[in-house]
Amino acid sequence: MTVPVDETTLLKQGFTQEQVSHLRATRIAIQERQKAQVMTIRRRLEFARWLIATGRITEQVC
Known part of the structure; x- marks a missing residue:
């Protein structure tokens, strides 16, 4: 992460x-x-958790 530089310095x-x-x-x-981007990632994770919680997907590999 960069340190912000104030307008006067610039x-x-x-x-x-x-x-x-x-x-x-x-x-x-x-x-x-x-x-x-962070919000998109969070929504996808929440959706994946919901899929697992409702049994629509499992960790079992067929």
């Missing part, structure tokens, strides 16, 4: 305000995508 290092804004929007988009 501006002092030569980034333009537009670049800083783009970086912020990119970070937000990545975080939202990761949250969506």
Whole structure:
């Protein structure tokens, strides 16, 4: 995981305000995508647990 850098630091290092804004929007988009992926995985696991709990699938290999 990376350490967030504040806007002032980026501006002092030569980034333009537009670049800083783009970086912020990119970070937000990545975080939202990761949250969506985690939710998808959780839903799939819950569904698999439900299938096992209701006897619709078993661990037995035929």
